[in-house]
Amino acid sequence: MSDTPGAQWNAGDTEADAKSHLLSPSEEMAKLGQSMRPLIAYGEGIHVVDAHGRRIIDGPAGMWCTQIGYGRKEIADAVSAQALKLSYNSPWYTTNSPSAELARRIAEVTPGDLNRVFFTTGGSTAVDSALRFTEFYNNVLGRPEKKHIIVRREGYHGSTSLTAACSGRSFNWQNFDIASPRITFISSPNIRQAPGLSEAQFLDQLVREFEDTIAKIGSDKVAAFLAEPLLASGGVIIPPKGYHARIKAVCEEHDIIYISDEVVTAFGRCGEWFASEKVFGVVPDIITFAKGVTSGYVPLGGFAVSERLIAKVSGENAKGSYYSNGYTYSSHPVSCAAALANMDVIEKDGILEHVRDVAVHFAEGLRSLKGLPHVADIRVEGLVGCVECLVDPSSPEVTDRDKKLGGRIDTHCFDLGLLVRPLGNICVLSPPLIITKAEIDQMIGILRQGILKAAADLKEPVAA
Structure with missing residues (x-):
């Protein structure tokens, strides 16, 4: 079995192995063995590809680490x-x-x-x-x-x-x-x-x-x-x-x-x-x-x-x-x-210079989300930034409802083709450093949609 692009492999077997034997970091023990995180088959550039063949922008760059992207020979x-x-x-x-x-x-x-x-x-x-x-x-x-x-x-x-x-x-x-x-x-x-x-x-x-x-x-x-x-x-x-x-x-x-x-x-x-x-x-x-x-x-x-x-x-x-x-x-x-x-x-590849160039565009893109519903704050430096969302942006306290809102944004973004690192109510983006301005626009556009979809969800009753 191989997870390389175009190779045949059995995702079902992998999922079964993970559910039966794998203990992951920050595992919710009540759900151990019942569900698993999205299964990633391979990476390419700034994207990862899941078990269903969907290309997803890796918004967190793995875990703040895939600087030069995936698949570098x-x-x-x-x-x-x-x-x-x-x-x-x-x-x-x-x-x-x-x-x-x-x-x-x-x-x-x-x-x-x-x-x-x-x-x-x-x-x-x-x-x-x-x-x-x-x-x-x-x-x-x-x-x-x-x-x-x-x-x-x-x-x-x-x-x-x-x-x-x-x-x-x-x-x-x-x-x-x-x-x-x-x-x-x-x-x-x-x-x-x-x-x-x-x-x-x-x-x-x-x-x-x-x-x-x-x-x-x-x-x-x-x-x-x-x-x-x-x-x-x-x-x-x-x-x-x-x-x-x-x-x-x-x-x-x-x-x-x-x-x-x-x-x-x-x-x-x-x-x-x-x-x-x-x-x-x-x-x-x-x-x-x-x-x-x-x-x-x-x-x-x-x-x-x-x-x-x-x-x-x-x-x-x-x-x-x-x-x-x-x-x-x-x-x-x-x-x-x-x-x-x-x-x-x-x-x-002049990546340090590239980061200094596109970081301005990245910051402007994130700050363009400031007027969206539930967006309380935008923080950004270089190619690491976050959008802090609250059900009530004027509230100084973060509640369980705020964390559920962050989870909804994360789910919507994943369905739309973007991995976001959710830190409770905070959506973090720190993409691979090779990202282009056009790809930044695509990433910010998906996050915008995710926030708007989650805001629409809140019009329905939400458990406290």
Whole structure:
């Protein structure tokens, strides 16, 4: 059986296997084995094709990751060639050439002096490893009490125990024991939660809260501040202009490591290799990445760390220490070869420049939906945006009816040929970076129809 275009395969068998044996992420357990998510046969460009042969625009780019689109032969060839040449080596006592080359290539495009790169298996392990580096760093420096992590509500950082505990989305906590006494949450930088304040006033309020939080915990106990440049899974929340630079200045004052979680925003999503400096105005101490580094073709993640930090715990300052954190698949040669090919495509095709060009059109298209029924807010940066919908757009609270409205929009869009990532009442679009202006128009047009159809549905009785 093959899932390639034009091949014959039995969708019924696949569906039966999935219902009987597959446990998927975020599975609604009451419906386990009774239904399944749409079955995708293959991908091509910005489209996926389902088991019935329907071409569907991949609005979320997989999961914020299929930067260069589906079916790129360059990636498949690189993966095949490397698998035949060297499929695996143990990173604990050997090194492979693709990982060394990729580390150099990434260091060439990171901001500041973030020139040392550690590879992991994905976004969760990238952030987990970065946080573990802060533990290692402070222990080597003889500061065992400096371990507290400050994060934000509505942020998302992963699915390991530590990164899940750092994620401020309450949905992810249900029925899991992940709370940690050394993690403190501060406010989301979502100005919709601060009615009556100007952006400048809201920014001052956020910075004061951060400073007060540090004072309450004690700066000698705070190790790191962990933040996405924009809160992606939290609803594409874009902080006030200057937010990151102001927070970084406070971190520097108190010797707190600033970690920029660019698992979503790196590798072109905002028109730059990394968004921290050029888009959001901050040079962090550590940057995490994953997703777009291979355009989702194979798993890979990692972090880049400042030479300034490395110098304090290496060489004569090492004190006999080992950074012993690692994974069986750290620096995997096939994954690193895929990432190198991905970077080649991004450079050869001028994709970063393309994103900067079409992002204006994308933003204008999303904002054209502002006057539709139930549209409460539009948020967009680069090629990631969202439409927040509420049954009553003037209401500050999100209800179950609002979430059902979001579900209806998602269903209508899928039927019309567009995958939307529904985050409750929020419709997220972050398409493959190769999308054209004409395809953006088509995507926005379908979303418009989906919202209008869902609005018409609301004229019928809706269960509370």
